[in-house]
Amino acid sequence: MSNFWNKNVQKLDPYVPGEQPKDKKYVKLNTNENPYPPSPHVLDAIKQAVNDQLRLYPDPNCDEFRKTAADHFHLTPDQVFVGNGSDEVLAFSFMSFFSPENPVAFADITYSFYKVYANLCSLTPKIIPLDQEFKLPVASFCETSGGVVIPNPNAPTGRGLPLDAVKEILEANPDQVVIIDEAYIDFGGTSVVPLINDFPNLLVIRTLSKYSSLAGIRVGFALGQKELIDGLNRTKNSFNSYTIDRLALAGAKAAIDDDNYYRDMAQRIINTREHTAASLEAIGFQVIPSQSNFLFVSHADVPAEEIFHELRARGVLVRYFNQPRIANYLRITVGTDEEMGKLLDALKDILKK
Amino acid sequence: MSNFWNKNVQKLDPYVPGEQPKDKKYVKLNTNENPYPPSPHVLDAIKQAVNDQLRLYPDPNCDEFRKTAADHFHLTPDQVFVGNGSDEVLAFSFMSFFSPENPVAFADITYSFYKVYANLCSLTPKIIPLDQEFKLPVASFCETSGGVVIPNPNAPTGRGLPLDAVKEILEANPDQVVIIDEAYIDFGGTSVVPLINDFPNLLVIRTLSKYSSLAGIRVGFALGQKELIDGLNRTKNSFNSYTIDRLALAGAKAAIDDDNYYRDMAQRIINTREHTAASLEAIGFQVIPSQSNFLFVSHADVPAEEIFHELRARGVLVRYFNQPRIANYLRITVGTDEEMGKLLDALKDILKK
The missing domain is CATH 3.90.1150.10 (Aspartate Aminotransferase, domain 1)
Incomplete structure (x- = not known):
């Protein structure tokens, strides 16, 4: 101390x-x-970016990556936010959307960083116990009065959540941001990205660290309606304008392209x-x-x-x-x-x- | 909104x-x-790091870089903190060392991100006007009751501050953290890094974006006594464990080595x-x-x-x-x-x- x-x-x-x-x-x-x-195309793209241009700042708005990701997910670039790993995206989300007046709900057995973020932002966690089989009690997540954070699939249990369960939670919390952390979605889960245009309160968070085999370059992103993305940008641009470096941007774009x-x-x-x-x-x-x-x-x-x-x-x-x-x-x-x-x-x- | x-x-x-x-x-x-x-050695070091190991997380503690920087500045590794650009290091510093109860002092004409950080952290800025010639009024920075942030040389004026002036400010504020932002120090200024072991309240912030010609890879660092570095690590590890990617780490170490x-x-x-x-x-x-x-x-x-x-x-x-x-x-x-x-x-x- x-x-x-x-x-x-x-x-x-x-x-x-x-x-x-x-x-x-x-x-x-x-x-x-x-x-x-990582994909050989990704390594090539990064190698090509290792040049004299490293003397220059990267694009603070990550326009090229956002366009690539938007096309891939059938969204628009202003529905994409990029961060230095999904942990940074989560941190900005906690800083932007949750308030000390309302508890933020997450499971008792889940990604342990959530309670750290809650602490950093002086928020009150509402801890909802998983059931005996580590299944998520959907009804309990519908009866909360603040924001919600759920990894799908959950970590460290690996259990996935059906689309309808997430939809139910989104419908029950229309005035609160519901974060679905899809770090592990590409190994057999059902993504809720198709729900984004129906739910202004839905923020989906992704990472290139797992599926894209790029834990070493630190890129995560969030997908959601423009209002939420704008909120994340306000916080990010009050914290650090250039969070993603030129090499990470080159690799990240190539990763989305080589699906x-x-x-x-x-x-x-x-x-x-x-x-x-x-x-x-x-x-x-x-x-x-x-x-x-x-x-x-x-x-x-x-x-x-x-x-x-x-x-x-x-x-x-x-x-x-x-x-x-x-x-x-x-x-x-x-x-x-x-x-x-x-x-x-x-x-x-x-x-x- | x-x-x-x-x-x-x-x-x-x-x-x-x-x-x-x-x-x-x-x-x-x-x-x-x-x-x-950037130095050819830096580009080589980065190129060598573009390999299959990018599937793995980087070292969250940046041990190698910290050791290299510590040796270079005649400090110990626990006196070095690394961040995703000096802007991130500044953000963590504002989050860690300044409190809403006391104003944080900076000049009226200075790096405009300081007032953004103050706002992000709900701090009250104490704005101290530079004199007519844009010189820093040292006495006014000795009469404040909260933290202090000064770029040396100042931006956007380019004016440097002599070592004795910084020393005076450090002595007048023994209970408050004084941040000296040395982003531009290597173009003719006088660094206060040699004062670190005498002043537990001194935090010096550096960047590789200017002198090291690496704005594109996003690395900044802070130098100070262990207590301050520990504080920064507490905040960083409540925000994002892996802020510096493998490629940036490789380049940053090589940059310090090729002075x-x-x-x-x-x-x-x-x-x-x-x-x-x-x-x-x-x-x-x-x-x-x-x-x-x-x-x-x-x-x-x-x-x-x-x-x-x-x-x-x-x-x-x-x-x-x-x-x-x-x-x-x-x-x-x-x-x-x-x-x-x-x-x-x-x-x-x-x-x-």
Whole structure:
């Protein structure tokens, strides 16, 4: 604690990202990165942008990327906002649309950054418990008096939400912004982007970090009606005019353009996920049905925390959250078939002890 | 205005960056970019980082860059904070160290983003007028009761501040954070980085956008005692864990490492500045003595706004601020000798009309 910190900073409880280890090479299944490389077209586009023009500021309005994304999603460029990763887009959203007078609703088991943002913005969270099977209680999200944030599929559970459920929540909260965080949508979920023109209160947030295999260049974006996008721009332009650099802009545009490549990679990940889930069940794991690029699992006999440490000792990193209700679960990113083979070998070794 | 925006967003008055024109090729002297390309080593380092590893998150703590910068400035890595451009570092600083109870002091003529940040953070600005010659009234900055932000050299005037003046302000405000924004320090100013270990209240902010010719990759950093850096990290990690991408990290480290290259380029810019200043004076401009990579000038006979438009029509972009006290001034970035030749030709053409 320091006297130079203002009251807000003193009370912050910052997010802790999954570790990016440097001590040795791991099978890295802890931060939901894509196991496949970015599209070759993306790497080419970025390489071409590594030139003397880096002396110049990037386009602060990201016009080219917004046009590309708008075309891809059948929207208009003024319905697209770009940020430095979807985390920044989420931060700006919390800063723009939620107020201390009304609670912001999210699930008890969800992306843990939401409560950090609420704290940063001095908001009151309304924590809504998932049901016993980690399903989202749609009715409870219809009975709230403030904003709503829901990842679809949810993290760290991987469970997806049907379109009708989101529609119900949107209809029940016409005066409040409902954020649907679609970071993992492309691994089998149902996107609500087609609802945008019907619901002025809907903001969909996407990232290039997962599906587009570009966690290393930091681009996320929001899709919604112009009013919401304008609000995000007001906040962004009061914070930092140039949030997306020239290289990220070049790569991001190419990623949207090369969707065929990424659809194939996503299908591979889905295939690997399904047979890995079956293999995990075969050795005694309970596996939550996943529509994402990770599996949320629990073993009847061995505590998750113990498995986590044993896996780490065997060179396999997964994510363990020491939190109520999920302290006996592990979140395992779906890697390549080879990586999942190593995971399963390590788990069999741990379980036979 | 939208009902979905919270009260804070409704009252924001966002920053307007200098234009990045797309209609045609200009002699671009409006956003203080470096006219020389980034160091070849920097471009190489970035190119090498354009690889499959972009699928992975960057190091959220920027350890390598922080170590490199710490060595360069004779500090320790825990005295270095990295952000997505110095604007982001400034935003986090305002969010971390200033409070609504105390006014934050800055000059009437200064970087116009400061009042935007104050507004974003619901702070009360204490606006201190520069004197008639646009010199900073040091005594007034010693008589304030809250935080202080001063660019050295100041923008858009270009005037530098001697080390003793900053020291006096630091000594007079022991309980308040004093931010010295050294975006333009390497073009002839006197850095106060050597004071850091003596003053726990001193935060120095730097950017790679000007001196390092890397406006296109968005890296800025802060130097200060650990307590202040920890405060910035608390805010940053409540906002976005991964603000600097892999490519920017690679380029930023290489830029610090190749200081010889940049020192030569800065010397060229200083030389061009001095003979351009003399040439401008010779055609009737008043030129404020500059320690930066831009000149702040005014003409006795022709209004600045008129010159601005006439220059634009002739393919030369400079910056005009329609603000009290400086509405008859232009801020002109120092480009190459060739670019300044074009500027002077255009000006002579405008003045002879």
